[in-house]
Structure formats: C-alpha cells, structure tokens
Amino acid sequence: MEVKIAKTAFDVHPIIKNRWSARSFSEKPMTDEVIKTIIEAGHWMFSAMNEQPWRFIYAKKNTPAFDLILSSLAHGNAIWAKNAGAFVVSIVKTDFDKEGNPFNAWAEHDMGAANAGMILQASTMDIYAHPMAGFKPEIIKEYYNLPDNLKPFVVNAFGYLDEPQKLEEPFLTRETTARSRKNLEEIILFQE
Ligand SMILES: Cc1cc2nc3c(=O)[nH]c(=O)nc-3n(C[C@H](O)[C@H](O)[C@H](O)COP(=O)(O)O)c2cc1C
Structure with a gap:
C-alpha cells in the first residue's frame, strides 16, 4: 500500500521500506x-x-491455542488481531544455558533481533506482521506452564494482507495513515 511505504532520506532497501505493522489480514x-x-x-x-x-x-487460526493467545490480548489489539493467520509468541530466555550465569543482560536485545528477522523474512513471502506488547503474559505462561526463566515478551500477529476497508475505526485510519519516524538528526547523536 503506497501510503505505508517509508519515505526515507537515503536509499534504504525496499524490504525495510515496504514493511509495516499491518492490521487487516485475509482469510x-x-x-x-x-x-x-x-x-x-x-x-x-x-x-x-x-x-x-x-x-x-x-x-x-481456528485452533484452541489461537483462541487462548487471542484471549490474552488487550481489547484494542484483539479487535483486528482475531483475523490473523497465526500468532507467534516470542519468548525471551532470561538466563544463560551454562549454569552459574543467572542473568543474560543481552537476552531481550537478541530476542528482539530474532523478532525482526522473522518479520523481515515474512515480508519476502508477502506476509505481514504486527508485534504486540499489549497482552497478558501470565495467561500464556500459565497455559503452557512456562518456567520463570522463559518470559513471553511479544505476541506477533502474522497474516496475508487484506483491504483496509474491512477495519473499523480507529483502525481503518491507522491502517491508511503514513508511517512516520523522527528525523535522523534526532537519533544520530554525534557524527564525524
Ligand atoms: C515491542 C513492540 C510492542 C508493540 N505493541 C503494540 C501493541 O500492543 N499494539 C499495537 O497496535 N501495536 C504495537 N506495536 C507496533 C508499533 O506501534 C509499531 O511498530 C510502530 O508504531 C511503528 O509502526 P510500523 O511498525 O508500522 O512502522 C508494537 C511494536 C513493538 C516493537
């Protein structure tokens, strides 16, 4: 969708420019x-x-686990995410495998990288993703009896794209509004 393509200052690869966190998923x-x-x-x-x-x-979709994950989502997410083709819950393992290393300070960084890898791969397959922090991790943790070192961090809705017109407001407007980012000058703190 033209309006969603990132207007970049530099020649960024289309795989980055064409991705967005979609809300309208097909059957x-x-x-x-x-x-x-x-x-x-x-x-x-x-x-x-x-x-x-x-x-x-x-x-x-159409599995008990899908319904369970859907029930963990914040209402404002569940309204459109119910049409996703699948949910992928990204779980961060907070400790190192090696005993005696109780805390992996980089685990959340690395899980986020994995999430980005999944979402960009999906883009190459005409599949859109919407990561969500708006969910109750305890519902998933309890259902799957996860130990304390496995923390459900993000629920990703994945699916093939559908018309934005099938969304109700305010999601229709969000889906048809251009994406934005801070200027590069704001995020590159120093350069030489
Ligand atoms: C960790 C994380 C949590 C997010 N949680 C939600 C969410 O609960 N609901 C939602 O609609 N979007 C959520 N988003 C999507 C962001 O709002 C979206 O990535 C951001 O506005 C930029 O838009 P874009 O991905 O379309 O470029 C989340 C994104 C990330 C990375």
Whole structure:
C-alpha cells in the first residue's frame, strides 16, 4: 500500500521500506511450513555468545491455542488481531544455558533481533506482521506452564494482507495513515 511505504532520506532497501505493522489480514491460511520458515529466519539472527535466548510458541487460526493467545490480548489489539493467520509468541530466555550465569543482560536485545528477522523474512513471502506488547503474559505462561526463566515478551500477529476497508475505526485510519519516524538528526547523536 503506497501510503505505508517509508519515505526515507537515503536509499534504504525496499524490504525495510515496504514493511509495516499491518492490521487487516485475509482469510488465506498460513501453513506450518510457512510459519516454520519465518521462525527459522528469526533463529538465524545473531545473539550474544550465540546463546539464542529466543523461544517461540505458534498457533494457527481456528485452533484452541489461537483462541487462548487471542484471549490474552488487550481489547484494542484483539479487535483486528482475531483475523490473523497465526500468532507467534516470542519468548525471551532470561538466563544463560551454562549454569552459574543467572542473568543474560543481552537476552531481550537478541530476542528482539530474532523478532525482526522473522518479520523481515515474512515480508519476502508477502506476509505481514504486527508485534504486540499489549497482552497478558501470565495467561500464556500459565497455559503452557512456562518456567520463570522463559518470559513471553511479544505476541506477533502474522497474516496475508487484506483491504483496509474491512477495519473499523480507529483502525481503518491507522491502517491508511503514513508511517512516520523522527528525523535522523534526532537519533544520530554525534557524527564525524
Ligand atoms: C515491542 C513492540 C510492542 C508493540 N505493541 C503494540 C501493541 O500492543 N499494539 C499495537 O497496535 N501495536 C504495537 N506495536 C507496533 C508499533 O506501534 C509499531 O511498530 C510502530 O508504531 C511503528 O509502526 P510500523 O511498525 O508500522 O512502522 C508494537 C511494536 C513493538 C516493537
């Protein structure tokens, strides 16, 4: 959708410019192969000491797990996310595998990198993603009986794109409004 394409100052690759956090998903089902391809892409991202502190739970639409994850979402997310083809919960493993290293300070960074890897891979497959922090992690933690070192961090809605017109307000407006970013001058603190 033209309005969503990033207006960049420099010649950024289309895979970055064309992605957005979509809200309108079609009925086209997502297969296990497609979902695992996306997850494997995330799994090949970089991590401190190659610790790979990311774990995933996924649920295709029309499954009990999908409904459970949907029930964990904030109302403002559930309204449109119910049409996703699948949810992928990104879980951060907060400790190192090696005993005696109780806290991995880089785990959240690395899980975020894996999330970005998944979302960009999905973009190459005409699949859109919407990461969400608006959910209750305790619902997922309890249902799957996750130990304390595995923290559900983000729920990603994935799916093929549909017309924005099927959304109700305020989501229709959000879906059809240009994306924005701070100017580069604001985020590059020093340069020489
Ligand atoms: C960690 C994280 C949490 C987010 N949580 C939500 C959310 O709960 N609901 C929502 O609608 N969008 C959520 N978003 C999407 C952001 O609002 C979105 O990425 C941002 O506005 C930039 O828009 P763009 O991704 O379309 O470029 C989240 C994004 C991230 C990375």
